Amino acid sequence: MDYLYIKALHVIFVVCWFAGLFYMVRLFIYTKEANEREEPAKSILTTQLTLMQKKLWFIITWPAFIGTFIFGTWMLILNPAILSFPWMWLKLIFVGLLALYHLQCHAYYKQQKAGIFKPSSFKLRLFNELATIFLVAIVFLIIVRSTGGLVWGMLGLFIFAALLMGGVFIYKRHRRITEEKEKNNTPPTILNN
Numbered sequence: 001m002d003y004l005y006i007k008a009l010h011v012i013f014v015v016c017w018f019a020g021l022f023y024m025v026r027l028f029i030y031t032k033e034a035n036e037r038e039e040p041a042k043s044i045l046t047t048q049l050t051l052m053q054k055k056l057w058f059i060i061t062w063p064a065f066i067g068t069f070i071f072g073t074w075m076l077i078l079n080p081a082i083l084s085f086p087w088m089w090l091k092l093i094f095v096g097l098l099a100l101y102h103l104q105c106h107a108y109y110k111q112q113k114a115g116i117f118k119p120s121s122f123k124l125r126l127f128n129e130l131a132t133i134f135l136v137a138i139v140f141l142i143i144v145r146s147t148g149g150l151v152w153g154m155l156g157l158f159i160f161a162a163l164l165m166g167g168v169f170i171y172k173r174h175r176r177i178t179e180e181k182e183k184n185n186t187p188p189t190i191l192n193n
Contacts, residue, residue: 006074013067017102018135020061024105025128027053031112032121050113057109065102091141098134122172129168133161 027049034045072095075082082088104127111118119127137157 003075003078006071006078010068010071010075013064013071016060016064017068018131020056020064021098021102021105021131022128024053024056024061024109025124025131027056028105028108028112029121029124029128032117032119032124035117053109053112057106061102061105065099069099085145087141087145091138094134094137094141098131098138101130101134122168125168125171126165129161129164132164133157136160 031046031049031053034042034049036042037045108119108124140157
């Protein structure tokens with residue numbers, strides 16, 4: 001098979017993998033929040049969201065993960081000289097971290113499937129942003145390959161990560177204030193005897 005076809009398939013699987021990871025963690029957040037609701041909404045939403053998790057995880061995300069590694073490894077076998085570049089090693093480190101992220105997602109999937117909802121929705125939101133940081137790092141390392149570009153790229157990555165995490169904390173604060181306002185403006189309920 002021609003190298004460019006292998007590269008194209010690798011990129012397609014990478015895009016699908018990231019799409020699956022981004023949406024999977026959102027589903028974890030929604031399922032966690034659904035689990036905190038009153039019945040019957042709790043059961044209905046949790047059942048539907050866990051079904052969506054299962055389909056996304058095993059029909060899209062795991063196959064994309066496997067395809068990414070098959071075609072990525074195939075590219076390295078056909079062009080081993082690429083391993084002589086520092087940017088490639090940094091990229092592979094971030095890909096390795098992303099693989100660990102994927103495995104942690106699998107652990108969260110198994111927990112939620114078993115009815116265990118350990119991390120808070122806020123912690124899951126922070127966790128969700130890690131995939132974005134890995135995506136930015138990997139893309140910049142592929143596009144900006146010079147050593148000087150790597151230094152600036154990594155500096156930019158740290159700034160981007162700090163801004164992203166700051167945004168999550170601002171969102172949390174805004175959400176807490178909104179929930180408090182809604183709680184204080186709730187009309188009293190009349191109890192029937």
